[in-house]
Amino acid sequence: MKEKGETYVSSTQISRQINIDASQIAKDLSYVNITGRTRVGYEIDRLIQVLEDFLGFTELHRAYLFGVGNLGGALLSDAGLAHFGLQIVGAFDVDPRLVGTAIHGIPIYHSDDFERRMQADGVSIGVLTVPINFAQQVTDKMVAGGIRAIWNFTPFRIRVPEHIVVQNTSLYAQLAVMFNRLNETEKNNLSV
Amino acid sequence: MKEKGETYVSSTQISRQINIDASQIAKDLSYVNITGRTRVGYEIDRLIQVLEDFLGFTELHRAYLFGVGNLGGALLSDAGLAHFGLQIVGAFDVDPRLVGTAIHGIPIYHSDDFERRMQADGVSIGVLTVPINFAQQVTDKMVAGGIRAIWNFTPFRIRVPEHIVVQNTSLYAQLAVMFNRLNETEKNNLSV
Numbered sequence: 001m002k003e004k005g006e007t008y009v010s011s012t013q014i015s016r017q018i019n020i021d022a023s024q025i026a027k028d029l030s031y032v033n034i035t036g037r038t039r040v041g042y043e044i045d046r047l048i049q050v051l052e053d054f055l056g057f058t059e060l061h062r063a064y065l066f067g068v069g070n071l072g073g074a075l076l077s078d079a080g081l082a083h084f085g086l087q088i089v090g091a092f093d094v095d096p097r098l099v100g101t102a103i104h105g106i107p108i109y110h111s112d113d114f115e116r117r118m119q120a121d122g123v124s125i126g127v128l129t130v131p132i133n134f135a136q137q138v139t140d141k142m143v144a145g146g147i148r149a150i151w152n153f154t155p156f157r158i159r160v161p162e163h164i165v166v167q168n169t170s171l172y173a174q175l176a177v178m179f180n181r182l183n184e185t186e187k188n189n190l191s192v
Numbered sequence: 193m194k195e196k197g198e199t200y201v202s203s204t205q206i207s208r209q210i211n212i213d214a215s216q217i218a219k220d221l222s223y224v225n226i227t228g229r230t231r232v233g234y235e236i237d238r239l240i241q242v243l244e245d246f247l248g249f250t251e252l253h254r255a256y257l258f259g260v261g262n263l264g265g266a267l268l269s270d271a272g273l274a275h276f277g278l279q280i281v282g283a284f285d286v287d288p289r290l291v292g293t294a295i296h297g298i299p300i301y302h303s304d305d306f307e308r309r310m311q312a313d314g315v316s317i318g319v320l321t322v323p324i325n326f327a328q329q330v331t332d333k334m335v336a337g338g339i340r341a342i343w344n345f346t347p348f349r350i351r352v353p354e355h356i357v358v359q360n361t362s363l364y365a366q367l368a369v370m371f372n373r374l375n376e377t378e379k380n381n382l383s384v
Contacts, residue, residue, distance in 0.1 A: 019349045056371025074266035084364045085371060124374065149374040151366070157211045165377055167370035169363065172276045174343070178359035179248025179277060182316065182341040185357055 002044045010041030057085040062123045064147070065091040066138050067130030068098050068108055071153055071171065075127060076103040089121055111138075118145045128152045194236045202233030249277040254315045256339070257283040258330050259322030260290050260300055263345055263363065267319060268295040281313055303330075310337045320344045 001009055011029070015022035029042070034050045036042045052058045060082070065072055068091050075081065076091060092111045093099060099110045109117060126147040130138050135156035142150060149165035152158055155173045160166055193201055203221070207214035221234070226242045228234045244250045252274070257264055260283050267273065268283060284303045285291060291302045301309060318339040322330050327348035334342060341357035344350055347365045352358055 019351060054372075055368040056375065057368065059371075061371060061374075070270045070272040074270045077269065078262045078266045080262040080364070081367070084367050086367055125370070148377070149370055151370055159211060163377060163381060165370060165373045167366055167373070169361070169366050171361065172272070174359055174361050175273070175276050175278055176247040176249070178317070178341055178343060178357060179251075179253060180246075181357045181359070182253075183248065185340070185355060189355060 002048065006044060008037070008041045009044050009047065011036065013041065055085075057083075059085055060087045061085050061125050062121065063088045063125035063127055063151075064114070064118075064121075064123050064142075065106075065127040065129060066093075066111070066142065067128065067134070068093040068095070068103070069129060069131070072127075072129035073103055075129065075153075076106050079104070086125070088127065089123060090117060111141075114141065115145045118147075124148045126150050128154055128158070130154065132156045194240065198236060200229070200233045201236050201239065202231075203228065205233065247277075249275075251277060252279045253277050253317050254313065255280050255317035255319055255343075256306070256310075256313075256315050257298075257319040257321060258285075258303070258334065259320065259326070260285040260287070260295070261321060261323070264319075264321035265295055267321065267345075268298050271296070278317070280319065281315060282309060303333075306333065307337045310339075316340045318342050320346055320350070322346065324348050 001013075011022040011025040014020075014025050026036075029036070032050045032054045034042055034046060063086055065076060065088050068076065072091065072093075076088060081088065088106055091103070091106055091108045092114055093108055094111050098108050101108050124147065126142040126149070128135060128138065128142075128150055132154050135152070135154040135158055139150060139158040139160060143160055143164055148163075149167070150158065150160065152166055152168045153170060155170040157168075158166060193205075203214040203217040206212075206217050218228075221228070224242045224246045226234055226239060255278055257268060257280050260268065264283065264285075268280060273280065280298055283295070283298055283300045284306055285300055286303050290300050293300050316339065318334040318341070320327060320330060320334075320342055324346050327344070327346040327350055331342060331344075331350040331352060335352055335356055340355075341359070342350065342352065344358055344360045345362065347362040349360075350358060
């Protein structure tokens with residue numbers, strides 16, 4: 001709407017676009033520092049600013065990635081993450097063919113160098129893309145080194161101290177759920 | 193455990209490894225076709241087979257990817273998806289610099305060729321990685337062409353007919369949640 005030159009947007013308009021109740025939208029927006037004008041709505045520029053701030057997209061969060069396999073390498077290549085506030089400044093692996101190289105300009109270090117680099121780089125987030133059987137071990141190392149939030153792409157339920165934030169995003173678990181729902185739907189369609 | 197030469201595993205052992213109640217594990221496993229032996233547990237080979245079948249990982253599901261941007265390109269490069277049953281056999285985009293090329297051996301076609309290719313390729317799953325403002329339009333096209341399940345990586349809540357399966361995986365939404373929880377944790381730690 002901003003690109004189309006609009007200045008104001010109402011919760012009803014947002015509601016129609018994203019398919020969520022207008023009352024829910026008004027309620028959600030009451031959590032951020034913006035007030036709408038009756039019959040006009042919210043100022044679009046201000047709304048974007050306030051939401052991007054709230055979501056943490058305007059601040060760059062420095063991160064390390066652990067495990068440069070298929071998925072890890074793919075995430076290093078995804079420039080989109082930086083647009084949403086995640087700046088991966090280094091990656092760690094033990095594979096001698098990878099250590100010393102870079103992907104998309106992001107240097108790959110040996111896992112043994114993590115604690116030393118951590119002192120210099122001031123990183124708070126760790127992206128976990130190691131094989132499942134190393135997930136806990138690498139998590140423990142991250143936490144000991146001072147990582148405060150872990151984006152866990154493994155299907156393993158990692159254990160962390162209470163003050164550490166864990167965000168679980170298992171692509172393969174999501175795939176399994178999708179396959180199952182697809183199978184169920186096909187079965188139901190056949191039996192009709 | 194299989195790699196270590198073990199033949200049986202008990203729900204208690206699984207429980208300890210993945211940090212979930214043993215009773216919940218026994219309950220979950222009652223949904224698949226396996227029975228454990230008292231004091232011994234489940235036969236590991238059979239358990240793996242039964243679970244991989246149930247999760248849909250042993251069957252290859254053919255898929256198309258729509259939108260070869262940062263994330264789309266990254267997913268094409270992720271060979272791990274094929275190991276979990278998702279075989280991306282083609283991608284679609286409108287960018288003339290991409291159309292006619294291939295990533296990781298997967299050909300990129302022009303979006304206009306989708307319906308024609310669909311006849312030949314027999315694909316049931318669409319991976320949606322287009323920019324958010326094209327999400328609904330491309331979804332409608334997928335559904336019209338015969339796609340039966342959509343793995344939606346955009347933060348947009350796409351609308352589909354009832355018989356279509358949608359699996360939402362917005363990496364950027366998950367990032368936002370992680371940033372927020374990290375900020376909350378830091379605030380609490382400071383105020384202590």
